[in-house]
Amino acid sequence: MTTRLALAGLVALLLFLTAYPLAMLVYGSLHTTPPGEAGSFNLDGYRAMLSYGNARVLLNTIGLSLVKTVLAMSLALFLAWIVARTDTPYRDTLEVLITLPFYIPPILTAMAWGMLATPKGGLINLAWTGLTGSREPLVNIYSYGGVVWHMMQYSTPFLFLLVVGAFKSMDPALEESSRMSGASSWTTFRRVTLGLMLPVTTSAFILSFIRGVESFESALIFGSPAGIEVITTEIYHLIHHVNKPDYPQATALALGIMVLMFGLVAWQWQLLGGRSFFTVTGKGYTPRVARLGRWRWVTFGFCILFFVVTVVLPVSQLVVGSFFKFFGFYRMSMLTVDHYAAVWQNRLVWRALGNTLLLGLVGATATMLLGAIVAYVLVRTRVGVRPLIEVLAWLPWMMPGMVLGVGFLWAYALMPGPVQLYGTLWALLVAYVSLGTPLAVRTMAGAFSQLALDLEECSRVHGAAWWTTFRRILLALAWPAFAVGWILIFFIILRELSVSILLYSVGNEVLAVVVMRMWTEGKAGQVSVIALVMLALVFLFRFGERKLVRTHLGWS
Amino acid sequence: MLTRRSLLRLAALAPLVPLAAPRRVSAQAPDAEWKKVIEAARKEGKVVVYNGAVGTPALPKVLAAFEGKYGIRTELLEARASELRERIRTEQAAGKVLGDVSHNGSTITALQLADGTFVPYGTLPNAGRPVAPFKADGTRVPIYVIQYGILVNTDMVKPGEEPKSWKDLLHPRWKGKILSDDMRALGGGAVFFMVTTQRFGKEFHEKLAEQQPHMNRELRGNYPRVARGEYPVYAPFTLPDSLDLKGLPVKALLPEEGSPYVRFDGAIFKGAPRPNAARLLLDFFLSDESQLLYGNLGFVMTVGGLEGKVSGEARAIAQAKLLGTTDPKLQDEMLKLAKSIYK
Numbered sequence: 046m047t048t049r050l051a052l053a054g055l056v057a058l059l060l061f062l063t064a065y066p067l068a069m070l071v072y073g074s075l076h077t078t079p080p081g082e083a084g085s086f087n088l089d090g091y092r093a094m095l096s097y098g099n100a101r102v103l104l105n106t107i108g109l110s111l112v113k114t115v116l117a118m119s120l121a122l123f124l125a126w127i128v129a130r131t132d133t134p135y136r137d138t139l140e141v142l143i144t145l146p147f148y149i150p151p152i153l154t155a156m157a158w159g160m161l162a163t164p165k166g167g168l169i170n171l172a173w174t175g176l177t178g179s180r181e182p183l184v185n186i187y188s189y190g191g192v193v194w195h196m197m198q199y200s201t202p203f204l205f206l207l208v209v210g211a212f213k214s215m216d217p218a219l220e221e222s223s224r225m226s227g228a229s230s231w232t233t234f235r236r237v238t239l240g241l242m243l244p245v246t247t248s249a250f251i252l253s254f255i256r257g258v259e260s261f262e263s264a265l266i267f268g269s270p271a272g273i274e275v276i277t278t279e280i281y282h283l284i285h286h287v288n289k290p291d292y293p294q295a296t297a298l299a300l301g302i303m304v305l306m307f308g309l310v311a312w313q314w315q316l317l318g319g320r321s322f323f324t325v326t327g328k329g330y331t332p333r334v335a336r337l338g339r340w341r342w343v344t345f346g347f348c349i350l351f352f353v354v355t356v357v358l359p360v361s362q363l364v365v366g367s368f369f370k371f372f373g374f375y376r377m378s379m380l381t382v383d384h385y386a387a388v389w390q391n392r393l394v395w396r397a398l399g400n401t402l403l404l405g406l407v408g409a410t411a412t413m414l415l416g417a418i419v420a421y422v423l424v425r426t427r428v429g430v431r432p433l434i435e436v437l438a439w440l441p442w443m444m445p446g447m448v449l450g451v452g453f454l455w456a457y458a459l460m461p462g463p464v465q466l467y468g469t470l471w472a473l474l475v476a477y478v479s480l481g482t483p484l485a486v487r488t489m490a491g492a493f494s495q496l497a498l499d500l501e502e503c504s505r506v507h508g509a510a511w512w513t514t515f516r517r518i519l520l521a522l523a524w525p526a527f528a529v530g531w532i533l534i535f536f537i538i539l540r541e542l543s544v545s546i547l548l549y550s551v552g553n554e555v556l557a558v559v560v561m562r563m564w565t566e567g568k569a570g571q572v573s574v575i576a577l578v579m580l581a582l583v584f585l586f587r588f589g590e591r592k593l594v595r596t597h598l599g600w601s
Numbered sequence: 602m603l604t605r606r607s608l609l610r611l612a613a614l615a616p617l618v619p620l621a622a623p624r625r626v627s628a629q630a631p632d633a634e635w636k637k638v639i640e641a642a643r644k645e646g647k648v649v650v651y652n653g654a655v656g657t658p659a660l661p662k663v664l665a666a667f668e669g670k671y672g673i674r675t676e677l678l679e680a681r682a683s684e685l686r687e688r689i690r691t692e693q694a695a696g697k698v699l700g701d702v703s704h705n706g707s708t709i710t711a712l713q714l715a716d717g718t719f720v721p722y723g724t725l726p727n728a729g730r731p732v733a734p735f736k737a738d739g740t741r742v743p744i745y746v747i748q749y750g751i752l753v754n755t756d757m758v759k760p761g762e763e764p765k766s767w768k769d770l771l772h773p774r775w776k777g778k779i780l781s782d783d784m785r786a787l788g789g790g791a792v793f794f795m796v797t798t799q800r801f802g803k804e805f806h807e808k809l810a811e812q813q814p815h816m817n818r819e820l821r822g823n824y825p826r827v828a829r830g831e832y833p834v835y836a837p838f839t840l841p842d843s844l845d846l847k848g849l850p851v852k853a854l855l856p857e858e859g860s861p862y863v864r865f866d867g868a869i870f871k872g873a874p875r876p877n878a879a880r881l882l883l884d885f886f887l888s889d890e891s892q893l894l895y896g897n898l899g900f901v902m903t904v905g906g907l908e909g910k911v912s913g914e915a916r917a918i919a920q921a922k923l924l925g926t927t928d929p930k931l932q933d934e935m936l937k938l939a940k941s942i943y944k
Contacts, residue, residue: 079691079694080691080694080695081690081691081693081695164831165826165829165830165831166825166829166830166831269817270815270819284687285680285681285683285684286681286684286783286786286818287683287785287786288683288786288787288932288933288936290683290687370848371825371828371848371849372825373825373828373829374828374829374848374849378848379848393677454691457695458691458694458695459695460695467691467692467697468692468695468697468699550678550699551649551651551676551677551678551699551700552649552676552699562679564822565655565656565818565819565820565821565822566655566656566679566820566821566822567656567819567820567821567822567823567825568656569825
């Protein structure tokens with residue numbers, strides 16, 4: 046009876062987190078008026094969705110994500126090969142530097158690149174003009190290329206993280222056989238190494254492509270000003286930048302993109318065939334390291350160049366931008382510390398920082414606990430509702446943040462009963478938990494599946510209740526996975542914008558929204574200061590995470 | 602940058618209508634009833650303002666002065682008019698109103714009034730202070746007026762090429778070189794569209810659309826883009842913002858026909874959680890202190906008799922010739938027209 050009640054509670058919670066906002070999206074796509082207003086039902090939203098304009102938007106979305114993924118994957122594979130399979134010096138350090146951009150909120154790098162590569166006044170173009178005398182800019186971040194470039198800042202280290210482990214774990218025997226049979230290094234790499242990596246690279250490719258389709262910041266900041274819209278920005282504009290919000294079309298678009306995502310995720314599952322894409326064989330081998338001779342310094346320089354371009358350049362721009370009255374006007378007469386004073390005195394900024402940290406800490410904990418419980422049910426029980434729980438837990442994977450945000454907006458506005466989430470910090474927390482649940486479930490499912498059943502049985506036989514066993518045996522043993530998942534979700538919440546921008550309210554602002562707002566208000570200097578504060582936090586947490594991993598988990 | 606030449610040009614134009622007959626109505630000492638409102642407002646402890654004048658430095662200064670005077674904390678949520686309208690509508694539909702006071706353009710305020718978004722403010726000691734043609738109507742108080750002109754980059758636009766008329770924007774030299782606030786959504790762009798359509802006919806905008814202006818919603822984020830030389834011309838430009846752009850190679854221009862303008866109103870939301878603090882703030886908007894803060898930032902004050910206390914530079918901006926303002930009854934029709942012209 047207790048088990049049934051507990052399962053019913055879990056299903057109810059998952060229904061609230063995933064099915065309820067999805068149902069509201071469907072409702073919104075058919076309802077003629079905004080939430081809370083009397084109206085009727087029709088298919089006008091879907092009719093409006095099927096327009097030439099939206100077809101172009103869909104083409105932009107797919108095209109940008111595809112180009113970004115191909116380029117990022119190529120770069121990530123090369124970097125992973127350098128770090129995992131060559132004798133390039135200081136590979137451990139290079140691995141840390143290459144993955145650093147993954148932890149930096151995209152909104153911050155967007156602000157920095159908006160200042161670095163704007164056609165007039167961007168530091169890169171100013172330097173180009175100074176060097177060559179040319180009046181034509183070298184780069185223009187407000188373009189298709191700019192959107193792809195910014196998306197790659199995050200995608201490349203993300204893909205690197207996915208494939209580098211597989212490179213390290215690969216059995217070198219097949220490569221050695223290829224070389225001994227007379228194949229050149231390049232042929233061996235192309236036909237054997239990449240061939241062995243195909244399952245990993247294919248699934249990583251699809252995952253990155255999906256993330257690209259969901260992308261919001263890059264397109265909003267660099268695409269929209271240039272008239273380049275993608276699905277997520279189109280949904281945002283239909284709600285906030287028209288005279289009357291076009292909810293039917295916005296929600297119909299949201300559902301349309303979910304259908305696309307469902308197809309991609311299903312394809313990914315089919316390709317994976319149930320295997321994890323983090324390892325190829327799951328066994329530890331000493332990888333065969335290619336001796337590069339003098340070229341090892343070239344590969345070293347390439348990795349450092351990647352770090353300089355993706356981290357040093359944007360951070361430097363933020364530092365410079367924080368000390369000049371107007372960005373693009375780097376004269377001594379424009380030097381100022383007013384931006385620091387303004388941020389220091391800005392209550393909104395500090396409140397948003399507090400909100401963000403609180404949501405990150407509580408959200409990551411709540412998400413991982415929920416993920417752990419769901420993973421337990423899926424992996425270690427035979428209850429009949431497992432398929433339903435699995436579908437509900439995975440549903441947010443197919444819902445981009447913007448789509449989830451619209452769903453929750455309607456869900457909160459129409460929520461019956463005395464408990465109201467609208468306009469509270471809980472509104473954001475619930476949405477974040479929903480967003481992070483698939484990752485948490487996946488992380489813990491992998492860990493739980495490796496634990497023998499007898500450990501749990503032993504605890505139960507000795508009289509421990511389920512929760513005690515779960516907490517003191519299972520979670521304790523799966524603690525490394527829990528910690529890694531917690532950190533990933535914490536950073537996801539820290540940088541989250543697409544859900545936050547729809548659900549925040551006065552008093553419940555988060556830093557990403559504040560930064561976005563200030564950027565559109567032309568306060569680039571103050572944005573630079575806030576960005577540096579956020580970066581300091583990111584580096585602090587990253588340093589703490591690595592210390593935790595090394596000291597307590599014994600990982601290197 | 603607002604040069605001496607342009608200041609003289611502004612000052613030479615016909616004076617602003619409201620300033621033609623200044624009538625000073627002194628602020629009244631609070632009576633016993635009003636003292637109760639002040640006390641209740643202090644107990645409420647906070648007032649939340651939804652502001653459509655995104656990024657303007659004026660309102661935060663006014664709110665700081667309000668906080669200093671009454672010890673009541675203020676919170677500000679800034680977003681474009683269309684976003685604010687939807688936000689408060691959703692809050693009221695959900696029965697969870699978070700905002701107390703609306704600080705927004707008169708067009709959107711009128712539309713919201715028709716939607717039943719506001720409640721009457723009751724008695725305000727300063728309600729009788731606005732001078733004609735401005736008048737507090739029992740629900741809305743007129744706070745100040747914004748006028749719009751053109752911003753040009755002085756490195757890219759020679760003095761002889763500066764647009765002297767709104768119709769000069771149709772010159773072929775500006776094709777693809779005009780940055781504009783989006784005229785297809787509520788805001789300054791919509792004000793500009795409606796006023797110039799009414800004055801010059803829709804043909805003006807059909808020709809302007811052929812100039813392929815680049816439109817966005819970044820408002821103050823656009824000024825540095827003009828200063829950096831990404832675009833030589835920005836229109837419509839909020840004239841008071843020129844005071845913030847000193848040191849940059851930009852100049853504000855007022856076309857000879859005059860400037861489109863919009864009034865900014867304050868009103869109390871239906872269901873506001875802190876109605877007394879809201880009333881107190883509405884009244885404060887019409888105080889000498891608040892009006893002079895707006896006036897010294899280049900906005901047209903709605904309360905008369907304070908012009909002598911406003912700095913020369915700011916007064917010159919406020920005395921610009923007016924072209925016209927919006928008619929809320931025509932807003933939806935105009936937005937539709939704008940969308941059909943600027944695809």
